[in-house]
Amino acid sequence: MQNFIEINNVSKTYGNYKALNNISIRVPRQSIYGLLGPNGAGKTTLIRMLNQITAPDEGEIIFNGEKLNRSHITQIGYLPEERGLYRSMKVGEQAIYLAQLKGVSQKDAEKRLKAWFNKFGILNWWDKKVEELSKGMQQKIQFIVTVIHNPPLLIFDEPFSGFDPINVNLLKKEILELRDKGATIIFSTHNMSSVEELCDNIMLINKGQKVLEGSVYQIKQDNKDNSFEIVLRNSKPFDLPENFSLISEKTDSNGEITLNIKAENDINPNILINYLSEKGTIISYRELLPSMNDIFINKVNSL
């Protein structure tokens, strides 16, 4: 089984409101999958379906080769967008409780939790009440209880919202580590830089409809506008070859010229490099790919 999750033609309607319209996605095993989309696009509805909090009106969800059912609940770790803890309960007690609900025995839960607490250097919080902890501290605990039962599928809904930068880094590191250990990870986010950093594949969803899907690399390739940035030193004046147009030119105090050049479709940029190498010394060359943020805004606005 190549795909860990397959969602086939899923639709969901609330009253007259179509939250999801015929959505299909494939999440490859041991990869990180990003669900992108503006607020109200249907990301949370999709995630709640995977968690069996709501059921699709139509379509089916395949979990690791089987039709999704209650037995899969303990194989999913879920960090919801709206997350919290019992304020007046002790940290350790609470973490054990939440782990037990995911099917971990009390003894195992305690052992594993102590290991995680130790790893994060928070073992001395064990007997503190949650209300005594800062928000950042609570986030660490929420993360731990999400992964405590070693689930093969992890779902994070807006994991970086509300996290401080230190915890965001910690979370990114842990997410990558969990992927490398074999977990499949789905997360929804607005945070585009984290998408580029983490995701293998993404889907862009808007108003319940799939807008875009694929690997981050492929999407960037598909949406690039064939522009390049070239820095030249000691160049003589020159004209650009056919099929290339200059978008901008900038000379700095050291006499280095930064060129922003757009190519016509299907033209091999090597022509440009060969040509320019005779006009001066090429210091750097790179293809200008659109950021996920640009693609996101472009796609959503053009709908």
Add this chain to the structure above:
Amino acid sequence: MNNLSIILKREYLTRVKKRSFLIITFLGPLFFAALILAPSLLMLKSESIETKKTIAVLDETNWFNGRFENTDINTFIYTDINENIDSLKKFIIEGIYDAVLYVPATELNVPTNAKLYSNKQIPMSLSSYIKSAMKQEVEHRKLLAHGIDPKVVKSVDTSINIATIRMDEEEGEKTIYTELESIIGMLLAFVIYLVIFLFSNQVLRGVIEEKSNRIVEVIISSVKPFELMMGKILGIALVGLTQFVLWIVLTIGIYFLANGIILGPEIMSPTGTIMTEEISQIVETSQGQDIMLEVVNMIESINFKAILTSFLFYFVFGFLLYAALFAAVGGMVDSETDSNQFVTTLSMPLMVAIVCSTGIMNNPDSGLGIWLSMIPFTSPVSMMIRIPFGVPYWQIAVSLLILVITFIFTTWIAAKIYRTGILMYGKKPSWKEIWKWLRY
């Protein structure tokens, strides 16, 4: 362990370990015991502080000379008829007399008025004794004036006792003591109303807490919303039962302990609690043994086992019914303030049952009583009023059956509202929207 029992365990333990639970559990019995002991304590106290009194009698009619009996406490001194009442009043202030009884001369020659002067509160027993002694004397003289021998009148004076006996197929004949049954019925009804309301409110608060803590989605990604709801309701029901058992055990313990220490063993009656006051009164009126026996009968006529069993049953299912409704309300709203409107509407039937309780008490087998004890939203309260009077078993069975069926149906509905509501934030739903949730 399955999910339901894990949730139940948490709901139970977090509440039982709370300081407020411990305080209420231990203060409650002290309060009850005090309530029960207070009458006996007061009696004991009033007897011991009743001081000796000397009462001067100025009887201008000269009808009552020597007619008041001296006792250990009260001494009557008959003054000269020509004595001035004002000078006697001065003796009160000087402390020679505690009170002065002044019977003024009357023109019609039948003294029906008297004045009792004192600078302290006159005990009720003294004034009522004087009144009855005077009445007896005047009646005696009137009879003589009509040529009737008072002895004849006395001999025809008969006291009639009517014992109300209900024929009961299962238990044979049974004497009814309406007052005691009314008290027990009202007490039970009120207690059941209070506990259903208080513990259902705890369910409401628990649900709102989970929602406002934003932990609810974490939990229902592991368990079904129904399991979370039922775990909470059952956990709190167990808290309630624990509290009851502790209250009953502790109250009995404290009562006997306190009774033994304060009152001494001789006053303790085998029948216990409420009767202490009555027994003492009865002993005082010196009609002795008969009534003593009747009190024992009274207590024995109450079927405590049946009452307690039905109380537990009606508490559990009445609570479950209301708790499910309150859980649904908790799911719908974001804060307790928002819940008020719904809670008021939902607890209306309980209020109706309480308002109608006096009517039911006066006539337990009336149409009102039977109907209210069948309708599941009022039956826990209304049936508890009727049960001490004796209710046919088929009625209890039908009432409980209706209650259980309604509870199952309500829970099913409540779970649907709860399931949708707990994930909705930021707006108070209208009744129309709630109707829509039911069909998701």
